[in-house]
Amino acid sequence: QPPIVSSIIPFVGCFIQFAKNPLALVRRSYDQHGDIFTLSLMGFKMTFLLGPEAQSVFFRGSDSQLSPKEAYRFVTPVFGKGVVYDSETEVMYEQLRFVKDGLVLSQLKKAVGIISEEANTYFEEKWGDAGEIDLLYEMNKLTILTASRCLMGKAINKALGRSSELADLYHELEEGLNPISFFFPNLPLPSFAKRDRARAQVAKIFHSIIKDRRQSNDETDDVLYTLMNSKYKDGSVLEDEQIVGLMIGLLFAGQHTSSITLTYTIFYLLNNQQTYMKETQADIQRIIQQEYNGEINYEGLKKMNRLETVVREVLRMHPPLIFLMRKVMEPMKYKDFDIPAGHILAVSPQVGMRLESVYKNPQQFDPKRFDQGGEADQSLPFSFLAFGGGKHGCPGENFGILQIKTIWTVLSQKYNLEVGPVPPTDFTSLVAGPKGPCMVKYSRKH
Numbered sequence: 333q334p335p336i337v338s339s340i341i342p343f344v345g346c347f348i349q350f351a352k353n354p355l356a357l358v359r360r361s362y363d364q365h366g367d368i369f370t371l372s373l374m375g376f377k378m379t380f381l382l383g384p385e386a387q388s389v390f391f392r393g394s395d396s397q398l399s400p401k402e403a404y405r406f407v408t409p410v411f412g413k414g415v416v417y418d419s420e421t422e423v424m425y426e427q428l429r430f431v432k433d434g435l436v437l438s439q440l441k442k443a444v445g446i447i448s449e450e451a452n453t454y455f456e457e458k459w460g461d462a463g464e465i466d467l468l469y470e471m472n473k474l475t476i477l478t479a480s481r482c483l484m485g486k487a488i489n490k491a492l493g494r495s496s497e498l499a500d501l502y503h504e505l506e507e508g509l510n511p512i513s514f515f516f517p518n519l520p521l522p523s524f525a526k527r528d529r530a531r532a533q534v535a536k537i538f539h540s541i542i543k544d545r546r547q548s549n550d551e552t553d554d555v556l557y558t559l560m561n562s563k564y565k566d567g568s569v570l571e572d573e574q575i576v577g578l579m580i581g582l583l584f585a586g587q588h589t590s591s592i593t594l595t596y597t598i599f600y601l602l603n604n605q606q607t608y609m610k611e612t613q614a615d616i617q618r619i620i621q622q623e624y625n626g627e628i629n630y631e632g633l634k635k636m637n638r639l640e641t642v643v644r645e646v647l648r649m650h651p652p653l654i655f656l657m658r659k660v661m662e663p664m665k666y667k668d669f670d671i672p673a674g675h676i677l678a679v680s681p682q683v684g685m686r687l688e689s690v691y692k693n694p695q696q697f698d699p700k701r702f703d704q705g706g707e708a709d710q711s712l713p714f715s716f717l718a719f720g721g722g723k724h725g726c727p728g729e730n731f732g733i734l735q736i737k738t739i740w741t742v743l744s745q746k747y748n749l750e751v752g753p754v755p756p757t758d759f760t761s762l763v764a765g766p767k768g769p770c771m772v773k774y775s776r777k778h
């Protein structure tokens with residue numbers, strides 16, 4: 333069996349160190365034991381695989397051997413019953429297929445127009461000419477608007493009325509899913525009760541949108557339309573409850589991950605004025621302004637290579653999902669080690685992408701490593717982990733990156749920003765982002 337990281341307290345094991353600073357513990361254990369080791373946490377055995385070779389075992393495993401469902405069941409209070417990880421494996425695959433069908437290229441192309449329109453309106457209405465804001469909070473509010481409009485059309489703005497309501501409800505959903513909920517999903521915590529109330533309210537709003545769509549015979553071709561018209565292999569359609577759960581799950585998966593990455597991207601760009609900021613803005617001028625006459629579109633954004641490499645480097649250094657997990661269903665082997673059924677198998681994008689053996693000078697922000705022909709092109713498969721990999725790799729990768737690029741393009745053409753140094757990361761929440769508040773001064777460009 334893999335080496336067990338020693339601890340003095342039986343049962344509790346390394347839990348206290350893990351809860352305080354999980355990444356330091358994982359990194360220390362890697363330095364001591366190498367690419368596979370087990371942490372004992374409140375009776376759970378969590379076996380970590382680190383480095384591309386070990387990580388490939390995680391991503392190449394079949395679902396019957398390495399189950400994401402069994403590891404992620406704790407999200408059910410948010411996603412809902414019968415949705416993705418709470419459904420039979422075959423049904424889960426089909427639901428994930430519907431999601432992928434909803435995020436095809438034609439949808440992404442439309443999304444750029446929607447996102448830039450929403451972002452423009454948001455800045456005009458909320459920001460005005462000058463002021464100071466908490467960037468992370470603002471990007472959260474904005475991305476939930478842009479993403480929900482892309483998923484279910486203008487009806488969401490009408491249904492919400494007040495633009496911050498959905499963001500507030502989502503905040504409560506997120507507060508109710510912290511790392512503790514993985515170990516104790518049913519504790520009677522106040523944040524869990526709040527989470528359940530928030531879920532019921534979000535579900536009510538989404539149900540009303542589905543009902544309106546049906547009654548008005550609206551055939552707007554978006555993700556909601558795709559879900560409403562998808563059929564399982566047996567010919568049945570999704571129940572409304574499942575559609576609602578998938579929409580909640582998609583927004584949940586995509587919102588904080590994107591807004592955190594966007595916030596860090598802005599901090600890194602502004603902290604690298606003479607290099608990456610200059611290059612990125614020159615690209616906006618050359619591509620968006622000159623080539624496309626100021627129109628922000630999919631083709632133009634795709635050509636903005638420097639911005640893309642900045643976003644990828646931000647994701648390497650600050651992946652919002654710091655641990656990915658599967659439950660071992662059948663005993664398996666890695667090198668000479670037997671991993672027994674029942675262990676939770678984990679990879680850590682945060683630790684794994686800062687290994688010196690994988691990326692040179694891993695603590696240094698260097699987007700050029702993602703240039704064509706650069707260092708990252710020669711790296712082994714499963715070196716870049718921010719979007720996971722294998723059959724459960726993120727289906728929202730292109731959408732997420734496009735959303736970040738679009739919002740930055742709108743924002744940076746409108747305002748000058750003044751920011752402090754890049755904030756440290758808060759690792760206590762399930763989705764790890766900059767420690768707030770992230771105060772930023774802005775003034776309109778003339």
Ligand code: HEM
Nearest residue numbers: 585586589590593653656657718719720724726727728732
């Ligand atoms: C910067 C933004 C994003 C990051 C860093 C990110 C990261 C990830 C990662 C690491 C996984 C793999 C989880 C695992 O293997 O256990 C994942 C899965 C997933 N993501 Fe994303 N994501 C982002 C944006 C989005 C967006 C915008 C959407 C939807 C529109 C989305 C939907 C999903 C879904 C549905 C899954 C589950 C896939 C499966 O289990 O097969 N993500 N994401």
